[in-house]
Amino acid sequence: MASTIRVRAISNGELTEVQTLIQHPMDSGLVKDAQGAVIPAHFIQRLTFEHGDRKVFVADWGPAVSKDPYVKFSFRGANKGDDIKISWVDNKGAADTITAKIQ
Amino acid sequence: MRARGVIQLALLAFLALAALMVAVPPVRAVDAQGPAADAKAFRDYFVSKFPKVKLEDFVNGPYSMNEDMRRQWEEKEQFPPYEFALETGREMFSKPFGNGKTYADCFPNGGIGIRQNYPYFDAKEGKVVTLELALNRCREVNGEAPYSYLKDEMASLTAYMAFTSRGKPFDIKIPDDPRALAAYENGKRYFYTRRGQLNFSCAGCHVQAPGERLRAEILAPALGILNALPIYRSEWSGMGTTSRRFITCNSQTRAVPLEPQSDEYRNLEYYLSYMSNGLPISGPGARP
Amino acid sequence: MNGTTGMISMALLAAGLLTSSMPAVAASEADFKAAFAAAEAAEKEAGGLRNQWTTTESALAAAKKAAAVGDFDSATASAKEAEALARASVFQATSEKERWRDLEIH
Numbered sequence: 001m002a003s004t005i006r007v008r009a010i011s012n013g014e015l016t017e018v019q020t021l022i023q024h025p026m027d028s029g030l031v032k033d034a035q036g037a038v039i040p041a042h043f044i045q046r047l048t049f050e051h052g053d054r055k056v057f058v059a060d061w062g063p064a065v066s067k068d069p070y071v072k073f074s075f076r077g078a079n080k081g082d083d084i085k086i087s088w089v090d091n092k093g094a095a096d097t098i099t100a101k102i103q
Numbered sequence: 104m105r106a107r108g109v110i111q112l113a114l115l116a117f118l119a120l121a122a123l124m125v126a127v128p129p130v131r132a133v134d135a136q137g138p139a140a141d142a143k144a145f146r147d148y149f150v151s152k153f154p155k156v157k158l159e160d161f162v163n164g165p166y167s168m169n170e171d172m173r174r175q176w177e178e179k180e181q182f183p184p185y186e187f188a189l190e191t192g193r194e195m196f197s198k199p200f201g202n203g204k205t206y207a208d209c210f211p212n213g214g215i216g217i218r219q220n221y222p223y224f225d226a227k228e229g230k231v232v233t234l235e236l237a238l239n240r241c242r243e244v245n246g247e248a249p250y251s252y253l254k255d256e257m258a259s260l261t262a263y264m265a266f267t268s269r270g271k272p273f274d275i276k277i278p279d280d281p282r283a284l285a286a287y288e289n290g291k292r293y294f295y296t297r298r299g300q301l302n303f304s305c306a307g308c309h310v311q312a313p314g315e316r317l318r319a320e321i322l323a324p325a326l327g328i329l330n331a332l333p334i335y336r337s338e339w340s341g342m343g344t345t346s347r348r349f350i351t352c353n354s355q356t357r358a359v360p361l362e363p364q365s366d367e368y369r370n371l372e373y374y375l376s377y378m379s380n381g382l383p384i385s386g387p388g389a390r391p
Numbered sequence: 392m393n394g395t396t397g398m399i400s401m402a403l404l405a406a407g408l409l410t411s412s413m414p415a416v417a418a419s420e421a422d423f424k425a426a427f428a429a430a431e432a433a434e435k436e437a438g439g440l441r442n443q444w445t446t447t448e449s450a451l452a453a454a455k456k457a458a459a460v461g462d463f464d465s466a467t468a469s470a471k472e473a474e475a476l477a478r479a480s481v482f483q484a485t486s487e488k489e490r491w492r493d494l495e496i497h
Contacts, residue, residue, distance in 0.1 A: 006186060021182045067340045068184060141496075148496045295491040297483060300444045300476065306494045359443035367441065 009084050009102040016078045016102055018049060018057070020071050020086060028063035043091055047071070050085040051078050078102055138277050138287055138377060145378045149326040153314070162330035162385040164323030168314035172321060176389065185262055185335040185387040188342045192263030195256065200245040206260070209241035218261075218268035219384050222373045223276060224283040231286050231369040234261055235344055252363035253350065258333040258342035265333065265386030273330065273384065275377040290374025293367050294325075299356030305371075320391060327379050329372065331388025338391065345372055418467035423458050426470035430454070433477035442484035447476040 004023040009016055022044070029041025041063060049057040056075040078084070080102055087097035149161060156167050166173040196214065199205050207213035211220075221234035238260055239249040250256040277283050297304045305325065308317060313324035333344045343351075346363040349371065353360040361367055418426075430451060437443045450473035457466035 002190065006182065008182065019182050021184070021186060023187050068187065070179070070182060070184070072178075144496050291495075292491055295494045296487045297491070298442060298487075300446045300480075302483065304491070304494055310494065310496060354445060357445045359445055359448060361441060 003098045004096045005086050005088070005098040007084070007086055007098060007100045009078075009100055011078060011080045011102050015074045015076060016084075017074045018072065018084065020049075022047075022069050022071075022088065024068065024088075024090065026063075026065055026067045026069060030063065041091060044069070044088045045091050047088045048086070049073075050087075051075070051082060056084075138284070141291070142378050142380060146326060146381075148310070149313075149324050153324070158381075159383055161324055162327035162379070162382050164328065164331060164388075164390060165314075165321040168324070169321045172391070179389060183335070183387075184337075184389050185333075185342060188259045188262045188333075188335065189266055189387055192259035192261070192266075195260055196263050200242070200247050202245055204245050206238070206241055209237070209244070214264060215267045216271065218264045218386070219271040219273050220275070222369065222376060224278055224280065224286060224373070226278065226280060226283075229282050230366065231290075231373040233345070233364065233369055233372050234264065235346055236364050236369070252346035253344055254339075254342055254347055258344050258347075261333045261344055262342065262387035265384055268384045269386070270383050272381045273376055273379045275373070275380055277377060286370045287374055287377065289367070290370035290372070293371045294374055299353065299358030301356045303356040305352065325375065325378070327382045327385075329375050330379055330382055331385045331390070333386060334388040334390045336390045342387075418463040420458075420463055423454070423463045423466045423470060426467045426474065427451075427454055427458070430470045430474035430477060433474050433481065437477050437480040437484065440481060440484035442480050444476055444480045447473050447480060450476060 006021040007018065008020075009018045011017075024044055025042055026044065027039050027042040029038065029043075031039050033039055043063055043065065044061050047057075047059040047061060048055055054077070056078075057071075057073055059071070061069075082102045083099050084102055085097065085099045087095065089095045146158075150156075150158065153161075153167070160167040163173075163176075166176045196206050207215075211217055218234060221237065222231045224230075225232045235252050235257055238257065239252070242249055250260075277287050294305045297307070308322050309325035309328060313322050315322055329345060332348065333342055334348075335342050339347075346368065349368050350360040350363065430447075434443060434447055434451065437447070450469050454466045454469035454473060457463075457469060
């Protein structure tokens with residue numbers, strides 16, 4: 001089963017730019033299906049990016065974030081070849097995690 | 104004196120008007136110029152309307168029309184939203200059917216790098232065959248149930264096939280067959296015909312107003328408009344095929360859509376693809 | 392006429408046209424059935440021309456829904472609107488047979 005997280009982290013020496021695309025329905029719980037039944041809420045609640053033992057980016061999400069969310073940010077203090085770990089947990093308790101090398 | 108001057112002027116105006124009415128033929132002659140001349144006129148129209156846009160760039164739709172949108176799109180293309188569908192399409196394409204055959208067995212060159220040749224006119228059937236139609240026929244011939252033409256699996260498969268043809272120019276052929284020419288002409292007529300309670304034709308938006316806003320959207324030019332399909336459309340929060348786009352366009356003008364892959368849509372795709380001959384396949388694409 | 396009186400005249404004219412289309416006598420089930428049949432026939436003709444409008448379909452659906460609860464006034468009004476929309480779509484398809492060339496790039 002392929003990971004739900006695509007990540008690319010590139011360092012220019014000083015700043016590391018991280019882009020990630022996560023596959024997740026991000027259902028708000030406010031939408032009804034064709035039969036009129038509410039599609040239950042199913043969204044990522046916490047998204048964490050870690051460099052070593054440092055949490056460099058933490059997001060507490062709710063129903064306002066759309067399907068297949070994309071995140072881009074930059075941070076200092078990492079070098080090429082370092083690991084960056086991305087993990088998410090959703091409101092159903094499901095989770096995924098991936099570790100990638102900073103290029 | 105003055106009265107005579109006024110009468111002379113009125114007479115002159117009347118004669119001029121009469122002359123004008125005679126000069127404009129009341130009935131249009133059937134266009135005997137042919138598809139090649141149509142395509143050249145079509146291309147020239149857009150190139151002269153948008154002199155700063157490179158010919159290949161028309162395939163990028165609204166992004167060739169608006170700088171700010173282009174910037175956002177280029178950023179997103181580093182991590183495009185169609186990536187999941189493309190992955191899925193790649194896996195699906197190589198997975199054998201129940202009988203052991205694969206999609207590769209149905210298509211020339213194993214289905215790789217051929218998207219730019221679709222649609223084509225099938226002489227045996229006497230009709231236009233699109234890529235989506237060919238895929239479902241491949242499935243049925245091999246004992247599999249057909250997919251919906253609008254999204255999901257069909258979008259994933261066509262995303263993969265488009266991807267293998269990225270950069271290749273559209274190469275649609277109209278054989279020397281009156282039925283093929285008729286299909287082309289029908290597609291052309293469909294494109295320019297007003298429909299729906301809103302009385303829009305495809306041309307009304309994509310020929311007369313590309314680059315302009317329709318509510319919050321920037322309209323794409325008709326030249327190269329099919330090259331990026333299938334697309335991940337933010338409005339749909341998901342992928343959609345050529346069929347999906349034709350159907351939603353119809354309902355947006357308050358016209359009851361036709362069935363996916365109906366003759367009219369197949370012919371429309373034939374006409375629009377032929378008009379974009381020479382322009383590169385850019386699919387799968389992302390749109391607002 | 393100047394701006395304000397002009398606008399008032401237009402508003403009165405519009406109101407007059409609207410009120411004049413309201414039935415003086417309540418519609419019966421028979422009235423509804425006749426209106427609905429006429430609307431369906433026109434929509435079928437539009438279907439044959441492959442040119443139906445979504446708004447025609449919703450007017451027909453509204454007519455049926457109102458008739459189901461016995462509101463024949465609304466049902467007949469919706470059916471009449473559906474017929475008008477269907478006829479307009481037939482007119483559109485017929486005139487576009489020639490008019491489409493007006494938009495063609497040459």
